[in-house]
Amino acid sequence: MKKNAIEYLRQARAEGLTVLDEPTGKRILADAGISVPRSVIVDSQGDLRAAADALKAPYVLKVVASGVVHKSDVGGVRLNLADADALATAGHEVSALMRTQGIEPQSWLVEELAPPGVEIVIGGAMDPEFGPMVMVGLGGIFVEVMRDVSFRICPICELDALEMIEELKGAPILRGARGSQTVSIEAIAQVLLCIGGEGGVLMACEQELAEVDINPLIVSKEGAVAVDARFILR
Amino acid sequence: MSVLEQIKPLFQPASIAVVGASASVMSGGNRFIHHLKKYGYLGRILPIHPKASEIEGLPAYRSLVDVPGQVDYAYVAVAARNAPEVLRSGRGKVLFAQVMSSGFSETGEGAELEVELVSAAREAGTRLIGPNCLGVYSPAGRVTFTDKTTPEAGPVGVICQSGGLGIDIIRRGQSKGLRFSGLVTIGNAADLGAAELLEYFFEDNNTEVIGLYLESTREGRQLFNLLRSTKARKPVVLLKGGQTMQGQRAAASHTGALAGTERSWASLSRQTGTPMVETLEEFLDTLLTFQCLTPRMNPSTRAVLFGNGGGTSVLGADALSRAGFVVPAFRGSTLATLEGLKMPAGSSVANPIDVPAGALQQDEGRIAEKIIQAVAAGGEADVLVIHVNMTVIMSFRHVDMLGNIIRAALKVREGNQSGMHIALVLRSDGEPETEDLKREYRRTAVKSGVAVFDELSQAAKALSCMRLVEAHRCR
Numbered sequence A: 001m002k003k004n005a006i007e008y009l010r011q012a013r014a015e016g017l018t019v020l021d022e023p024t025g026k027r028i029l030a031d032a033g034i035s036v037p038r039s040v041i042v043d044s045q046g047d048l049r050a051a052a053d054a055l056k057a058p059y060v061l062k063v064v065a066s067g068v069v070h071k072s073d074v075g076g077v078r079l080n081l082a083d084a085d086a087l088a089t090a091g092h093e094v095s096a097l098m099r100t101q102g103i104e105p106q107s108w109l110v111e112e113l114a115p116p117g118v119e120i121v122i123g124g125a126m127d128p129e130f131g132p133m134v135m136v137g138l139g140g141i142f143v144e145v146m147r148d149v150s151f152r153i154c155p156i157c158e159l160d161a162l163e164m165i166e167e168l169k170g171a172p173i174l175r176g177a178r179g180s181q182t183v184s185i186e187a188i189a190q191v192l193l194c195i196g197g198e199g200g201v202l203m204a205c206e207q208e209l210a211e212v213d214i215n216p217l218i219v220s221k222e223g224a225v226a227v228d229a230r231f232i233l234r
Numbered sequence B: 001m002s003v004l005e006q007i008k009p010l011f012q013p014a015s016i017a018v019v020g021a022s023a024s025v026m027s028g029g030n031r032f033i034h035h036l037k038k039y040g041y042l043g044r045i046l047p048i049h050p051k052a053s054e055i056e057g058l059p060a061y062r063s064l065v066d067v068p069g070q071v072d073y074a075y076v077a078v079a080a081r082n083a084p085e086v087l088r089s090g091r092g093k094v095l096f097a098q099v100m101s102s103g104f105s106e107t108g109e110g111a112e113l114e115v116e117l118v119s120a121a122r123e124a125g126t127r128l129i130g131p132n133c134l135g136v137y138s139p140a141g142r143v144t145f146t147d148k149t150t151p152e153a154g155p156v157g158v159i160c161q162s163g164g165l166g167i168d169i170i171r172r173g174q175s176k177g178l179r180f181s182g183l184v185t186i187g188n189a190a191d192l193g194a195a196e197l198l199e200y201f202f203e204d205n206n207t208e209v210i211g212l213y214l215e216s217t218r219e220g221r222q223l224f225n226l227l228r229s230t231k232a233r234k235p236v237v238l239l240k241g242g243q244t245m246q247g248q249r250a251a252a253s254h255t256g257a258l259a260g261t262e263r264s265w266a267s268l269s270r271q272t273g274t275p276m277v278e279t280l281e282e283f284l285d286t287l288l289t290f291q292c293l294t295p296r297m298n299p300s301t302r303a304v305l306f307g308n309g310g311g312t313s314v315l316g317a318d319a320l321s322r323a324g325f326v327v328p329a330f331r332g333s334t335l336a337t338l339e340g341l342k343m344p345a346g347s348s349v350a351n352p353i354d355v356p357a358g359a360l361q362q363d364e365g366r367i368a369e370k371i372i373q374a375v376a377a378g379g380e381a382d383v384l385v386i387h388v389n390m391t392v393i394m395s396f397r398h399v400d401m402l403g404n405i406i407r408a409a410l411k412v413r414e415g416n417q418s419g420m421h422i423a424l425v426l427r428s429d430g431e432p433e434t435e436d437l438k439r440e441y442r443r444t445a446v447k448s449g450v451a452v453f454d455e456l457s458q459a460a461k462a463l464s465c466m467r468l469v470e471a472h473r474c475r
Helices: A002-014 A022-031 A045-054 A084-100 A158-167 A185-196 B003-011 B028-039 B080-089 B108-124 B163-176 B194-203 B220-228 B254-258 B261-272 B280-292 B310-322 B333-340 B367-378 B390-394 B401-414 B432-447 B456-473
Strands: A039-042 A059-064 A077-081 A107-112 A118-127 A131-138 A149-153 A209-219 A224-226 A229-233 B015-019 B044-048 B071-076 B094-099 B127-129 B153-160 B180-185 B209-214 B236-240 B303-307 B383-389 B421-427 B451-453
Touching (some): A002 A022, A022 A059, A039 A045, A045 A084, A045 A107, A059 A084, A077 A084, A118 A185, A131 A185, A131 B254, A131 B261, A149 A158, A149 B261, A158 A185, A185 A209, A185 A224, A209 B254, B003 B071, B003 B180, B003 B194, B015 B028, B071 B080, B080 B094, B080 B108, B094 B108, B108 B127, B153 B194, B163 B180, B163 B432, B194 B220, B209 B280, B220 B261, B236 B261, B280 B456, B303 B310, B303 B367, B310 B383, B310 B456, B367 B383, B383 B390, B383 B401, B383 B456, B390 B401, B390 B432, B401 B432, B421 B432, B421 B456
Parallel strands (some): B015 B044, B094 B127, B153 B180, B153 B209, B421 B451
Antiparallel strands (some): A039 A107, A059 A107, A118 A131, A118 A209, A131 A149, A209 A224
């Protein structure tokens, strides 16, 4: 399983890429034991209706194009598409939008919309002194404005993972503060272990990887789903 | 050979060669010889000089080649470009060479020379310390690199990347009551680094607490693994310089943008139960805390304050709360016992226990002992912080109230079944008379295992480091 992750990364590097495309990134996560949305990849926008048949609505549509790191910034992501018609329409609109920006879609990623939950960010980076480090934070302003995150040196154990989550100033939100839904802290800890634990993605791919972001990981009472993944090559 | 056996000669060298002492002027090498003689070093001092037959009254050798027998420790203070040759000349003969000279990797252009220095040391079978450092301090081996260092040994081992700060740690530390098993300045740590020395101090029976001052390390993983291993049986206090330097690399991810040296060292601290402090003062105070106090089986969370001064009690309670302690009001037997002492109006026997100086003079100040005993017996305190406004106390000249308080603390400490930590805060006004007395009392108290601090906030911070170590041990 880990061999696959390394191979994906090496292959991408051999192709001159600096960032993995989203489907490949999610394949690595799925191989590592992390839930990702069920998905279908189609080569052309015309095949989107067929993709809808294989999945459960509502859908998410994402454009896959090399060099496009921030897909939503270029309008390449559409969420909550109610049925096959909505998906096909969104495909037309996004196609047009890409054309005006000179972006050539390589393929289209259609996913089932993840169940609602709290947005978490989990990531990894290579520290020049300590090597692989794993991070967790709450999504949105918690990470971006408050910088409310906690780091650990890899490999972490389950207790480390739970302490990392507990350390967040926003941790009460996960336990249902202010009427928010309580979420599975255990599920977050498991994803942290898959990324930063012994034999996890970061330890296994130390030579190939520079940074990883799972942003967001949507966590509900039932579990955690990695909705977007970005792998930056070394 | 164990790390202990390998490194022991560095702290107890039977012979010290000094390369770079001058026949005509007072150089660093000459000063080093002076320090050694004055400090009572009993081994052989072997000055190395290309021409002179005598240096500082000692017979000199032309080169390390000419020295008969083994050299445990070579102090090398020559121009950087000559240092590799000096190491080569000691081939097969020198166990440790400490290269004081600067002009290596700490300057951009010296990086290549440092590589050459390391390979010269490897070829010669010598362990290299430094370059760009100041020396080794070892009271047991009577080795020092600065003057006015106490010959009294103690349980504190220090690994210090900076030389100048090493002198501060020794000199200011000993004034606070710290006593050392050894201190090494490691400079650029091109060969022998913090990890091996840390392992040595873990194994050394004379060391009970280890201080680590680092600015950067090539041994991050080794340090992490060592501090997490079962070898890490002793508290380690970390002072990390260069925390605010931001990495210059542009990050392509949130994680990359949020990572950095501050985060990684804080992670090391959390994961290994290694308290990380921010200032030299905190570093010394925390080391003293571990020198005096033994970590308890359970994390110390409940603090009791006892002293004279209402405002100080309030500020002290604030400082302790901020440092993560609770300062709970007494319940049960402690309160009953304290109330039974019938202290005069103006006293408060809830926690904080605030007793004005006038009340403390009762019975020649013996009331203090009763109070301290009541707290110890009541079992409601993990930490007792006794604070004394020396100026006020000293104005009652007819009784040695301060002496009585300190003796009471020591007495309770000796018969202390509960393992309650006792800390003493001696608050001075800075007048020479007060300072003299404080020095004397500090010495007595620290010797008996009571940690002494200048201010309540310092005591609170240092004690919180104790709690962190205790909490990690029962994690």
